[in-house]
Amino acid sequence: MLPGPGEGSRLVLGGVALLLVLVSFLLHRLEHAEIPELPRMAENKEKLREDLRKENKSCFILGASGETGKELLKELVKNRIFSKVTIVGRRKLTFDDEAYKDVVQEVVDFDRLDEYSSAFQGHDVGFCCLGTTKAKSGEAGFIRVDHDYVLKSAQLAKAGGCTHFNLQSSKGADKSSSFLYLRVKGEVEAEIEHLDFDRYTIFRPAFLMCDRAENRLGERIFQTVLTPITYLFPTVLSVPVTTVVKAMVNNAALRNDKKVEILENKAIHALGRA
Known part of the structure; x- marks a missing residue:
């Protein structure tokens, strides 16, 4: 016998409730899962940064006009752990803050x-x-920027003497993926690894939480939906851009003999909070 209207509604609600419980259980497991052992920040983080300052090293940033690059530049200028900071981009950026006066632009x-x-x-x-994104630049444009430009820049950096290359990739990057975005990210990760830098760090953040200057309706909607989930499970599905940037800076100051390191979202949270 078929269920009546009232019983059918109860079955649907029961199914939804069960699904929510299962999703919550999965997110809870992911949130509290152990992360691979990471190099520990010393008790005095500033000592590590001071040691890096004394080495009188220089660095460059690709993509300094984007959300992550912009925040990274701000963090590096504020902390002054590199003797010289260069931004490489297609156009010259303007800065009102006097703190940026020594930033070199190529x-x-x-x-x-x-x-x-x-x-x-x-x-x-x-x-x-x-x-960039496929929505903004089309499929060919996305591949050109996220693969061709990135790989060529890494090749030139290696030839120019760079010893530690840091790549912002994406959660789920996989050169075998059937999804274009994740496949391209995975391919360029692997190809840069073959360049054999002394140290190569791949950051794979999940959804980036930020106040993006560029209007991306889909991202704004997704960020709104994620906000309450992020409150309960902060390290699973998203990460603030500022946390990614702090993880990059902290990691650069670490003494790490590992030639290739892949930092997934949970590890990025851990390093960014260090």
């Missing part, structure tokens, strides 16, 4: 990067926050 044509190899010379550490 303007390049990413479609002819070989002609701008000098922009990548003499840097000890590189931070790549370069990226």
Whole structure:
């Protein structure tokens, strides 16, 4: 016998409730899962940073006009752990704050990067926050920026003497993925690894929480939906851009003999809070 209208509604509500319980259980397990052992920050984080300052190293940032790159530049300028900070981009940026007066800017044509190899010379550490979206640039444009520009920049950085290359990738990056975004991210990760940097760090953040200057309706809606979930399970599905940036800076100051390190979202949270 078929269920009546009232009984059917109760079955639907029961199914929804069960689904919510299962999802909550899964998120709880992920939130409290152990993370792979990470290099521990020393008791005095500032000592590590001071040690890095004394080494008189220089760094460059790719994608300094984007949300992560912009925050990273701010953090590096504020802490002054590198003797020289260079931003490499397609246009010159303007800064009102006097603190940015010593930032060097190299303007390049990413479609002819070989002609701008000098922009990548003499840097000890590189931070790549370069990226776009398929919605903004189309499929070909996305591949050109997130794969071609990133890989070519890494090649020039290696040739120019860079020893530690930091790549902002994405949670779920996999060169075998059937999803274009994740496949391209995974492919460029693997190809840069073959360049054999002394140290290569891949950051795989989940959804980036930020007040994006660029209007992306889908992201704003998703961020609104994620906000209450993030309150309960802060390290599973998202991460603030400021946390990613702090993780990058803290990691750069660490003494780590590991040649290739992949920091997933939970590890990024841990390092960013250190």
